Amino acid sequence: MKRRSTAWFGPTDRDGFIHRSWMRNQGLPSHLFDGRPVIGICNTWSELTPCNAHFRILAERVKRGVYEAGGFPVEFPVMSLGETLMRPTTMMFRNLVSMDVEESIRANPVDGVVLLVGCDKTTPALLMGAASCDLPTVTISGGPMLNGNYRGEQIGSGTSVWEFSEDVRAGKMSLEAFMDAEACMSRSAGHCMVMGTASTMASMVESLGVGMPGNAAIPAVDSRRAVLAHMAGTRIVEMVNDDVRLSQILTREAFENAVITNAAIGGSTNAVVHLLALAGRIGVELSLDDWDRLGRDIPCLVNLMPSGKYLMEDFYYAGGIPALLRELGDRIHKNALTVNGNTIGENCEEAECFNRDVIKPIDAPVSSKGGIAVLRGNICPNGAVLKPSAATAELMQHRGRAVVFEDIDDFKARIDSPDLDVEPEDILVLKNCGPKGYPGFPEVGNMALPTKLLERGVKDMVRISDARMSGTAYGTVVLHAAPEAAAGGDFALVQNGDQIELDVAARRLHLDVAEEELAKRRTAWRPPQTQHARGYARLFHDHVMQADTGVDFDFLVGGSGAEVPRESH
DSSP states (O other), rough: OOOTHHHHHOOSSHHHHHHHHHHHOOOOGGGGSOOOOEEEEOOOOOOTTTTGGGGHHHHHHHHHHHHTOOOOEEEEEEEOOTTTTTTSHHHHHHHHHHHHHHHHHSOOOOSSEEEEESTTTTTHHHHHHHHHHOOEEEEOOOOOOEEEEEETTTTTHHHHHHHHHHHTTTTOOHHHHHHHHHHHHSSSSBSSSSHHHHHHHHHHHHHTTTOOOTTTTSSSTHHHHHHHHHHHHHHHHHHHTTTTTTTHOOOOOHHHHHHHHHHHHOOOOOHHHHHHHHHHHHOOOHHHHHHHHTTTTTOOOOBBTTTTOOOOOHHHTTTHHHHHHHGGGGSSSSTTOOOOSBHHHHHHHHOOOOOOBBOOOTTSSSSSSSOOEEEEEETEEEEEEEOOSSSSSSEEEEEEEEEEESSHHHHHHHHOTOOOOOTSSSSEEOOOOSSTTTTTTOSOOOOOOOOOHHHHTTTOEEEESSOOOOOOOOOOOEEEEEEEGGGGGGGGGTTTTTTEETTHHHTEEEEEEOOHHHHHHHHOOOOOOOSSOOOOOOOOHHBBOGGGGGGBTTTTOOOOOOOOOOOOO
């Protein structure tokens, strides 16, 4: 089988001389250019991405496995997305990184790829880029941090931040105690150790079959994470030799398994947009309705924050994704192929659960409804989503008065005001925070509650926005309203005092305003002026799609393959 890399390293002409000679300045011996598989290690290491700051070590472990199997490993960087530092939001750059990955793979002499992912958007970005090329691919997540521990209690990254922050605003926690908790929460390498977006996407990697068994939950600093990286390096060489491409793994059955798994783990709503975008790149039909249909009757079995009380370290010790998949039984497609050469059913058929309080049995779940609820109505005809396992049961059917914030600046200016006209039964509405509106689709949908209500002991309210929220967050929060306000969706027409009805069981979100009045508001509406006249922000604004189709760029849907480009000289 002729390999892609042979087009670079095989010829004995001038161009072959150039390609080999310049690589040799790194001290590479001649036999590495003898036609063996060249494995690209796509690394999102960055000190500005704390979740991925240990990836240099992980990459070296992958190289050991590649060399052991007779391959030639070459590490290359791509832009890294750090959820905790980047502004205005890492989601704005997910598509940019996917383009970086796609073009880096296609332009270089690689036959197969290992993707090193961790922080939230690095996982979908790298998978989307690799899917557009469709080479043999293995994904390795960096692993979660060790459990946080503060004053003898387990605390979870993100989830505890939201709790502590609200306690400070309510006067229940001192600022000094709040600051002391910082080092206690983040105490090792790795990504968030709650079932936030990073842990969710690591679980999606494993349930999609694009990662090795155990990928999701092994702690970042556990020696078994290094073993997994080594074995993935060995396996990618075998995949290249057997020509097992990403499209053979990312099938419709694989996506259905991931949607079902997301329900069972109480996973992040962010997985919805990421898997929709990934499916679009690989050519698999997947819709919001599939998310609702497939997850609706799947119970949440994993007792992790923010839906439960444990953390990812505990999930690993309890058996991780393999034990969970075995518990799901025939609800998953057991014949779906995975990157280790086995089916997903074969990977989990002997898996054991070692802690039934962490992974609940199917007949005694954490919550009977773990899936993502897809709501529709006159203000979100293309859909909005809610995570039932993180919501307050009493608010799942609710009618209330809209308290409207036109954008995030309006929200921040007024939410703490003692003069804010708001009551516990009201519904907070945040507009212009969707893909185009912010721009970038930020995680501001889990709006902080009004200070005046926190002081009265209010812990949750219905909140509706066209934004996302962190997978570490919780509450009765309706997200991703589509079409968004800034794109001219009727969500833009909601005004203070309007009555809104939420009925999760009926999958309904309705603005109780007569159509004649909405027509008047529609005529009067004007799109917000964009501040972005140039560069990537302009590209994003002009080409980003809506939440219900994955927030990819319209010109990136579908793949371009990995044909060898023309020579450069």
